Structure formats: structure tokens, C-alpha cells
Amino acid sequence: MQIEPMVETSRVEARSPSLLRQLRSIDARRPDFPGEHLIVLGVGMLLMLAGMRSRTLLRRTVITAAGTALVGRAASGTGGVARVARVVKRLG
Secondary structure (H helix, E strand, O other): OOOOOOOOOHHHOOOOOOOHHHHHHHHHHOOOOOHHHHHHHHHHHHHHHHHHHHOOOOHHHHHHHHHHHHHHHOOOOOOOOHHHHHHHHHHH
């Protein structure tokens, strides 16, 4: 009688890509529209101000966190502040 070795597949290989990774991939492939990051920055700053003016601690925390996330989103990415910083660094 012959015994065949069991082949284990890792959980990472067996899983399909997560929804977050799929969304990031879709976002990375799409082209930027002019002023996208400035709009996101403005909305993020408005949310941060609104969060700081909120009365309850929970609302203040949630709204400020959402605004902070949008400001971070505006600063990163393919067309954000990171790209501007790279251009300025090359010029200087």
C-alpha cells in the first residue's frame, strides 16, 4: 500500500483578495481628475473643524477622525502632496 504525502495549502494562498485590497487596486488604476486632492483636502479640513466644534465627545471624535483620514488621503496617493514634493525636490 502506497501513502501519498498531504500537501498543505497556506491560508493566504487559498483566500481571495480582500475587499479593501480590491478597492485600493481599482483606485490606483483610475486616472486622477484635476483638483481631486484639493477637494478632498478641503472637505477633510471642514470635517475636522466641524468635529472640533461638536458638542458630544463621540461626534467630535468620529467627525474629526473622518476629516483626518481625508486630509491624509489628500496628502498621499498618485496626485497628492507627495507628488508635488517629489517635483519640488527635483527642482531644488
